[in-house]
Amino acid sequence: MTPYQERTMVSEELSHDELEVLSGALDQVEWTAEPTLRFTFVGANATNMFGYPRTAWLAPDFFASRLAPDERETTLALCRSVAADGRQRQCLHRFVAADGRARWVRTAIAARWDGPAIRRLVGLTAVVPDVVALHEREREAQRLILDQLPAIVWTTDRELRFTSGSGAGLSALGLVPNQLIGGTVYEYFRVEDPAHPYIASHLRALAGDNVTYDADWIGRSYQVHVEPFRDHRKAIVGVIGVALDVTGRTRAEAERDAQRQLLAALISNLVEGVVVADVEGRITLVNAAARRMFELDPGAATVRELADRTRPRTPGGRLLPYPELPWTRALAGEVVTREAFVVEHGGRAFHLVTSAAPIRTDDGTKTLGAVAVVRDESERAELELAKDQFVRVAVHELKTPVTIMKGHAQGMQRRRRTLDPEVQGMVDAINRGADRITRIVEDLVDVSQLQLGTLEVRMDSLDLGALVSRVTARVAGRTTRHAIRLLPAESIDVKGDRDRLEQCVRILLDNAIKYSPENSSVEVTVTTEAGRAVVSVIDHGVGIPAEKQARIFERFHRAVTDTPHDFGGLGVGLYLLHEIIERHGGDVSFVSVPGRGSTFRFTLPAPE
Amino acid sequence: MEKPEPVPRGYVLIVDDDDDILAIVAMHIEDDGFAVRTAHNGQEALEAIRERMPSLVLLDLKMPVMNGWDFVHRFRELYQHAAPIVVMSAIDAVGRRAADLGAEDWLAKPFEATALTEMVRRYAA
Numbered sequence: 001m002t003p004y005q006e007r008t009m010v011s012e013e014l015s016h017d018e019l020e021v022l023s024g025a026l027d028q029v030e031w032t033a034e035p036t037l038r039f040t041f042v043g044a045n046a047t048n049m050f051g052y053p054r055t056a057w058l059a060p061d062f063f064a065s066r067l068a069p070d071e072r073e074t075t076l077a078l079c080r081s082v083a084a085d086g087r088q089r090q091c092l093h094r095f096v097a098a099d100g101r102a103r104w105v106r107t108a109i110a111a112r113w114d115g116p117a118i119r120r121l122v123g124l125t126a127v128v129p130d131v132v133a134l135h136e137r138e139r140e141a142q143r144l145i146l147d148q149l150p151a152i153v154w155t156t157d158r159e160l161r162f163t164s165g166s167g168a169g170l171s172a173l174g175l176v177p178n179q180l181i182g183g184t185v186y187e188y189f190r191v192e193d194p195a196h197p198y199i200a201s202h203l204r205a206l207a208g209d210n211v212t213y214d215a216d217w218i219g220r221s222y223q224v225h226v227e228p229f230r231d232h233r234k235a236i237v238g239v240i241g242v243a244l245d246v247t248g249r250t251r252a253e254a255e256r257d258a259q260r261q262l263l264a265a266l267i268s269n270l271v272e273g274v275v276v277a278d279v280e281g282r283i284t285l286v287n288a289a290a291r292r293m294f295e296l297d298p299g300a301a302t303v304r305e306l307a308d309r310t311r312p313r314t315p316g317g318r319l320l321p322y323p324e325l326p327w328t329r330a331l332a333g334e335v336v337t338r339e340a341f342v343v344e345h346g347g348r349a350f351h352l353v354t355s356a357a358p359i360r361t362d363d364g365t366k367t368l369g370a371v372a373v374v375r376d377e378s379e380r381a382e383l384e385l386a387k388d389q390f391v392r393v394a395v396h397e398l399k400t401p402v403t404i405m406k407g408h409a410q411g412m413q414r415r416r417r418t419l420d421p422e423v424q425g426m427v428d429a430i431n432r433g434a435d436r437i438t439r440i441v442e443d444l445v446d447v448s449q450l451q452l453g454t455l456e457v458r459m460d461s462l463d464l465g466a467l468v469s470r471v472t473a474r475v476a477g478r479t480t481r482h483a484i485r486l487l488p489a490e491s492i493d494v495k496g497d498r499d500r501l502e503q504c505v506r507i508l509l510d511n512a513i514k515y516s517p518e519n520s521s522v523e524v525t526v527t528t529e530a531g532r533a534v535v536s537v538i539d540h541g542v543g544i545p546a547e548k549q550a551r552i553f554e555r556f557h558r559a560v561t562d563t564p565h566d567f568g569g570l571g572v573g574l575y576l577l578h579e580i581i582e583r584h585g586g587d588v589s590f591v592s593v594p595g596r597g598s599t600f601r602f603t604l605p606a607p608e
Numbered sequence: 609m610e611k612p613e614p615v616p617r618g619y620v621l622i623v624d625d626d627d628d629i630l631a632i633v634a635m636h637i638e639d640d641g642f643a644v645r646t647a648h649n650g651q652e653a654l655e656a657i658r659e660r661m662p663s664l665v666l667l668d669l670k671m672p673v674m675n676g677w678d679f680v681h682r683f684r685e686l687y688q689h690a691a692p693i694v695v696m697s698a699i700d701a702v703g704r705r706a707a708d709l710g711a712e713d714w715l716a717k718p719f720e721a722t723a724l725t726e727m728v729r730r731y732a733a
Contacts (some may be wrong), residue, residue, distance in 0.1 A: 108698075399698035400626055403718035407632030410721035414639060438718050445700060456701065 004171060005359050028126035035083035035118055037063050037076070049127060051098030068094035068102050072111070077111055079121070086111040086118055095125065104128050151261045152222075154244040155269075156228050160202050162184040163238060169245050173218060201226045207238040212258075214246075221247045225258050231271070240265065268598035273352075273374035276359070277327045279367060293376055295345045303327045310343035315351070317453065326356035333358055340377075351381035385452070392448040395441045402441065406434040443572045446503075447555060455495045459581045464533050464604065465489035465526045467498065471505040472524050481518045484509065489526040492533045493537050494604045500580045501604075507573040508537040508600050516541030528606055532586075536601040543594040553578040553588070577602070609688075616643035618663035618732035623653040624696070625671040625681070629717075633666060633696075633724065640725045642732060654682060662691050664732035669697040669705070675677030680709050692731045 029050070030043040042057040056062060075093045082089050090108040097103055109123040139483040152169040153178045154160050162180040170177060180188060187237050189198045201211040215222045222243040229240040242265060245259045267274050273290030277283050281303040286296055294310050303325060313319045322328055326336045336356040343350050356372035409431040416424050449455035469486050476484040505524075512522040523538045544552060555575045578588050581602045592598035620642050623635050630646040637644050645662070647653040651674040653665065658709055665683070669676035680693060695706035698717040706714035 025732070396698055399717045400629065404626075404628045404632055406718050407629075407636065407721065409638075411632065411635050414636075414721070434718065449700065456704075 028124050031057070031123050031125065032112075033063070033121045033123065036060075037079055037083075037121070040120065041194065045520075049097075050095065050103070066096045068096065075107075079107075082109045082111055082224045083118055083121060086113065092128070114377075114391065129222070133214050151258075153241070153261070153265045154180065155240045155256050156185060156202065157238040157240055158206060158236070160206075161198075161241065162188070167242075169243065172220060172245065174399075184395045202239050202241070205229075205241075206236060208236060212255075215243070217243075218325060223255065223258050225262050226263065228590065240269075271375075273376070274371065275306075275327070275374065276369055276371045277331070278369040279331060281327065283330070284369065289376070289502055290374060290519055291351050293374055294343060310345060312341045312343050312352075315340050315342060319370055324373045326354045327370045330356040330358045330372065332369060334369070336372075340455035349378065349381075350376060353377050387449040388448050391444055392452065395444040395448070402434050402437050406431060406438075411436060442577070446576050447572050450576070455579075455583075457500055457580070459495045461493060461495055461497060462501075463491050464494045464496075464501070464535065464606075465491045467501055468505055468524060468526045468535055469548055471502050475506065475509045475513070482513050482516060483519070483521040484513075485521060485523050487523060489524075490528065492526065492528055492606055494533050494585050496604060497580075504577050504602060505535065505537075507577045508535075509599070512537050512541065512574060512598075515539065515543075529603070531606060532603040533606040534601055534603050536599055538597070538599045540597040543596055543598055544590075544592040545594055549590075549592060552590075617641045617656060618728075619643045619645070619660065620664045620666060620728060620732050621645050621647060621653060621662035621691075621704065622666045623647045623650065623671070623676070624668040625649060626668075629668070636721050636724055637728050641660075642728060648673075648715055650676065650682065651681030653679055654686075657683070657687070657691075659688070662732075664728060665691055665693045666696050666728075667693055667711070669695060669699060669702075677709060680711065684710070694727055 019326060028043075029046045031039050031046075032041045033039045038060050039057045042054055044054075046052065046054050046057055052062075062071060063079075064076055067278070071093055075091060078089055078091045081087075088108070088110040091104050092104065094102040095105045104127065105125050106128050107123055107125045109119045109121055112120050112122055120453075150168050152165070152167040152173070154162055154165045159183050161182065164178060165175065165180040166177045169187075170179075185202055186192055189196070191199060194200060194203060197213055201213055204211050205228050207230050209226070210227045212223065212225050215224050218522070223246045224241065224243045226239050226241040228236040229238040231237050242258060242262045244261060264305060267285070267287045270287060270289060273293045274285065274287045274293070275283060275290045275296075276285035282308065283296070283301060284367055286294075290296065294306055298304065301513060304322060307320070307322060307325055312325065314320060320341060321604060326339065329336055335358075336354065338353055340351065340353050343352065352374050354372050354374045356370055358367045359369045359371055360367055409427050412419065412427045413424075413431065416427070419427065446455065469489050472484060472486045509522065510525070516522060520540045523536075524541075525534075525536045525538075527534050527536075553574050555572060574588075581588050581604070584604050586602055586604040588600070588602045590598055592599040610688075617640075620637050622630055622637070622644060623646075624630050624633070624707050625648050627648075630648075634644045634646060645660075646654050647656050647669040653667075654663075654674075657665075667676045667679065674682075676695065676697070683693070692712035695702060695709065695711045695714040696717065696719070697714070699705065702716045712731060713727060715723060
């Protein structure tokens with residue numbers, strides 16, 4: 001935009017009052033300043049957005065002193081260049097608000113002209129969300145790195161259309177960064193022939209090859225490498241190329257250099273985070289994606305510092321000690337594959353999946369360091385969480401209408417003498433239906449608590465033998481079609497959650513009854529074995545097919561699906577049992593023979 | 609011949625924002641011979657209590673205007689333990705929450721009518 005155009009766009013007629021109204025209505029601060037960046041006017045939002053009274057903004061060095069120290073100089077330089085050449089610019093930077101917090105803002109600045117001289121600056125400063133700001137800064141940093149590479153780096157899509165072009169070497173060809181975007185390789189080299197080396201190399205890269213060749217462009221010698229450009233699923237989406245100016249250099253030097261440049265370009269473009277550490281645990285390489293995941297400074301530091309600051313945890317919430325970090329384990333020679341952990345910073349949790357391996361000398365005798373590749377799966381984790389929260393809310397909403405249904409059904413049951421027998425049966429069925437909904441709701445509440453990590457298990461001292469006989473008696477009282485026998489139960493003191501353990505016994509008994517023929521017996525035993533309390537429930541029912549046995553403790557898995565013994569249910573009972581017993585430090589096992597019956601048992605630690 | 613109106617066994621205040629819940633809880637308790645008053649939130653409950661102290665408060669927790677937690681704190685400030693409070697709610701771990709709140713007892717929604725009437729007899733009769 002020329003100074004003349006700008007002059008016509010910024011009207012000098014805008015009155016103070018008009019500016020006031022305008023800036024109050026927008027989510028940004030509008031300001032005018034002297035070319036020295038001393039503000040002469042700030043909009044009404046200045047106070048609500050940043051907390052400083054408007055008069056404070058008029059102090060001579062107000063703007064400069066509120067910039068984050070590490071980027072003060074670059075930001076000021078950019079602003080001053082607007083005052084120098086009159087070209088409009090914008091910049092993403094941090095601005096320290098009155099509460100001391102640095103907020104990411106975007107400042108756009110234009111010049112106002114008075115004849116040939118720049119009279120003052122006008123600008124807008126708007127707050128941008130932190131995540132957006134970081135992302136943009138990262139891309140900016142990436143671009144700057146690429147632009148400074150002493151080479152030419154380009155990428156294309158599958159049609160060989162340029163999608164980027166960068167590197168300090170571009171200027172030798174009379175190009176500026178990204179000038180080629182949109183054009184094709186065919187157009188740039190003015191060749192159509194697919195057999196021409198420039199084209200053939202790109203086509204081979206699209207087919208998966210790495211190609212190296214020499215080229216002479218505008219009187220200089222280049223060594224060119226082209227490789228397939230892959231997305232994070234390893235699918236080839238285009239070509240990435242590097243040309244290195246080798247005019248006057250040895251071939252070996254040039255080759256080494258080219259490899260390095262290509263690697264640097266590839267790593268910095270990866271969606272995955274890459275963190276390399278040496279044997280001392282010092283971080284020697286970290287790409288932009290990893291910097292975002294761990295909020296690392298470009299110059300950071302050591303693996304220990306990284307761990308101290310981001311406090312990696314397992315998905316279950318346990319803090320990972322230093323020896324269990326992927327780098328530490330890789331340095332010790334281990335190959336880590338796809339392990340999940342969680343770090344938190346900036347008020348946000350990052351769900352990461354990492355693989356790590358040692359870096360060894362070519363002969364494999366010496367470890368030089370360790371590399372970890374980290375993938376950000378937060379989005380998926382957040383979706384899972386949202387789903388669990390939805391289930392939790394939805395099932396709670398069901399409880400009130402079920403209470404109303406049951407209340408009325410039972411109200412009618414009380415007046416059953418006034419109802420004819422047919423209606424009595426209907427009312428009983430409504431009540432039973434409500435009970436079934438209740439059981440489903442309770443199961444889903446438990447599952448969502450497990451998923452959200454909010455299921456509490458209280459460790460009280462209790463007598464397991466008494467607990468099992470209580471539940472067994474209650475269940476036996478409910479069924480007339482099965483003989484439920486509790487073999488003499490010892491009194492065993494264990495630590496556990498009374499309600500949850502009762503639920504476990506109930507799950508096993510309900511399953512035993514559900515999958516056994518009428519009049520068959522179910523036996524329950526409580527014993528101790530090698531310092532552990534053992535509860536067993538033995539039925540003589542349909543059993544579990546061998547091929548389905550491996551998955552019966554999975555959430556929503558139902559071994560009986562598509563069999564004649566499918567009596568409905570959500571498939572959460574055994575999952576709940578397994579999770580609850582595991583939280584008590586116990587374990588669950590079973591033996592099942594189709595057609596003969598199943599024996600399920602769980603154990604709990606029993607103090608002497 | 610007309611039967612004389614029986615003397616109520618006690619006076620129960622039911623607090624819940626859901627009219628249907630109020631209706632069925634009131635029905636079961638009245639059938640059992642208790643006098644009943646209903647309120648839609650903690651504030652209405654406090655107004656009812658100013659007029660007459662109930663022998664039992666049946667209390668939902670999540671309600672608009674004044675929720676059950678705030679009601680219990682206010683009630684204790686004003687009247688200490690002048691009436692027992694039984695929490696009646698659909699939230700998770702209602703037993704633990706009722707205990708934390710210092711309520712006398714609790715009923716998890718949905719509940720059996722018999723559990724409700726036993727609870728009322730225990731505290732209000």
